Amino acid sequence: MNDDAMLRAKLDRAKARKAAKHPRRPGENCRAAPGTWVVRVDRARCEGKNDCVEVCPYDVFEVRRMDDQDFAALGFLARLKSRAHGRLTAYTPRVDQCHACGLCVVACPEKAIVLERVGG
Ligand code: SF4
Numbered sequence: 152m153n154d155d156a157m158l159r160a161k162l163d164r165a166k167a168r169k170a171a172k173h174p175r176r177p178g179e180n181c182r183a184a185p186g187t188w189v190v191r192v193d194r195a196r197c198e199g200k201n202d203c204v205e206v207c208p209y210d211v212f213e214v215r216r217m218d219d220q221d222f223a224a225l226g227f228l229a230r231l232k233s234r235a236h237g238r239l240t241a242y243t244p245r246v247d248q249c250h251a252c253g254l255c256v257v258a259c260p261e262k263a264i265v266l267e268r269v270g271g
């Protein structure tokens with residue numbers, strides 16, 4: 152499978168369409184230049200549910216086991232919660248590709264993602 156086919160296999164178009172209609176979708180409607188916005192994931196909230204992976208058109212996210220350093224930085228209750236979810240969490244290895252569509256922010260069931268303009 153090439154990269155495009157792999158991305159298409161991950162995407163859930165129905166979920167992305169629903170997120171696109173959300174009245175509070177932040178960002179620039181996918182028109183931002185890459186590198187001008189970033190997404191941040193709150194690890195105390197994220198439960199590794201994968202919705203961000205399924206809606207991001209630019210393959211920014213990867214859900215995997217939380218790094219030890221990030222796990223150690225969580226509070227006691229957040230560590231318990233994370234363990235209950237197999238320590239899965241979302242990382243953003245391709246955040247430089249984000250076009251600020253805002254779909255991940257409104258699709259995340261845990262409200263764990265914020266989208267921020269770089270430098271402001
Ligand atoms: S950030 Fe939200 S949508 Fe992404 S894996 Fe975590 S809980 Fe799921």
Ligand code: SF4
Nearest residue numbers: 207249250252253255
């Ligand atoms: S805002 Fe960025 S990270 Fe989120 S779905 Fe859109 S392109 Fe992907």
